[in-house]
Amino acid sequence: xxxxxxxxxxxxxxxxxxxxxxxxxxxxxxxxxxxxxxxxxxxxxxxxxxxxxxxxxxxxxxxxxxxxxxxxxxxxxxxxxxxxxxxxxxxxxxxxxxxxxxxxxxxxxxxxxxxxxxxxxxxxxxxxxxxxxxxxxxxxxxxxxxxxxxxxxxxxxxxxxxxxxxxxxxxxxxxxxxxxxxxxxxxxxxxxxxxxxxxxxxxxxxxxxxxxxxxxxxxxxxxxxxxxxxxxxxxxxxxxxxxxxxxxxxxxxxxxxxxxxxxxxxxxxxxxxx
Numbered sequence: 001x002x003x004x005x006x007x008x009x010x011x012x013x014x015x016x017x018x019x020x021x022x023x024x025x026x027x028x029x030x031x032x033x034x035x036x037x038x039x040x041x042x043x044x045x046x047x048x049x050x051x052x053x054x055x056x057x058x059x060x061x062x063x064x065x066x067x068x069x070x071x072x073x074x075x076x077x078x079x080x081x082x083x084x085x086x087x088x089x090x091x092x093x094x095x096x097x098x099x100x101x102x103x104x105x106x107x108x109x110x111x112x113x114x115x116x117x118x119x120x121x122x123x124x125x126x127x128x129x130x131x132x133x134x135x136x137x138x139x140x141x142x143x144x145x146x147x148x149x150x151x152x153x154x155x156x157x158x159x160x161x162x163x164x165x166x167x168x169x170x171x172x173x174x175x176x177x178x179x180x181x182x183x184x185x186x187x188x189x190x191x192x193x194x195x196x197x198x199x200x201x202x203x204x205x206x207x208x209x210x211x212x213x214x215x216x217x218x219x220x221x222x223x224x225x226x227x228x229x230x231x232x233x234x235x236x237x238x239x240x241x242x243x244x245x246x247x248x249x250x251x252x253x254x255x256x257x258x259x260x261x262x263x264x265x266x267x268x269x270x271x272x273x274x
Contacts, residue, residue: 003059004150005028005058005060006040007054008063008066008074009037009039012094016062016094017040019128025150026046027045027046028045029054050079050084051081053084055082055083055089056086060147061090061092063093063095064095065095066095067097068098068101071095071101072105076108082108085109088115093118093119096168099165102164106164116164117164118137118168119147120136120170121135121155121171122171131155132156135154135157135167136167136174137158184262191252191254194253194254195252220232
């Protein structure tokens with residue numbers, strides 16, 4: 001039976017603790033913020049004095065901190081996880097970080113006979129609490145399978161993406177698509193506003209007339225048969241409509257760098273195919 005530890009019990013970490021509590025799984029926890037530690041204690045966690053102390057009490061340790069430096073500090077730093085982890089322990093890095101950071105921690109851990117995988121999270125705390133989380137996991141299959149029962153106590157799914165670091169890459173490209181949509185919609189409604197359409201009306205129009213996501217029909221849009229994926233694209237949208245939107249935006253005197261880059265890329269893509 002795995003003994004569970006968790007380092008970092010802020011918004012996301014406390015949401016994971018709530019899921020563990022529902023599953024009647026006890027955990028040992030640590031956070032540098034007193035308010036977070038107190039909230040974790042109220043959820044039934046046994047509080048430790050350091051990340052090292054969490055590792056000493058655990059065989060499976062969840063790391064839920066903010067960024068690359070915090071991951072390095074709480075794993076490899078003074079009183080960190082690797083100072084206290086027993087041989088055979090498994091460390092799960094849940095943060096959205098560079099895959100090289102995961103590999104650096106894993107290399108240091110292996111010298112102590114401790115194992116590391118990346119298990120990135122794809123939901124906000126509210127969705128985690130509702131059980132809607134999916135983990136994107138990178139690492140050796142046997143370690144992923146060892147972690148899976150634990151992950152599925154906190155989430156609806158754990159997808160094994162491939163070797164160590166691929167969970168990190170998967171989370172980054174997912175967020176790239178999500179954030180890019182917001183940025184281009186922002187430029188679009190500014191073009192609309194300059195052309196006389198209030199932003200709210202433009203957003204409502206796009207909501208009512210939106211096409212099905214390309215991710216729901218990716219087989220139609222991408223050719224994966226060659227060494228590199230290519231876009232199956234008709235000419236009008238990419239070499240006429242997007243450039244025309246960019247031209248209109250320029251005429252309105254707007255700074256629309258994403259639209260401009262999309263226009264240039266669309267023309268180039270169609271020209272290359274032609």
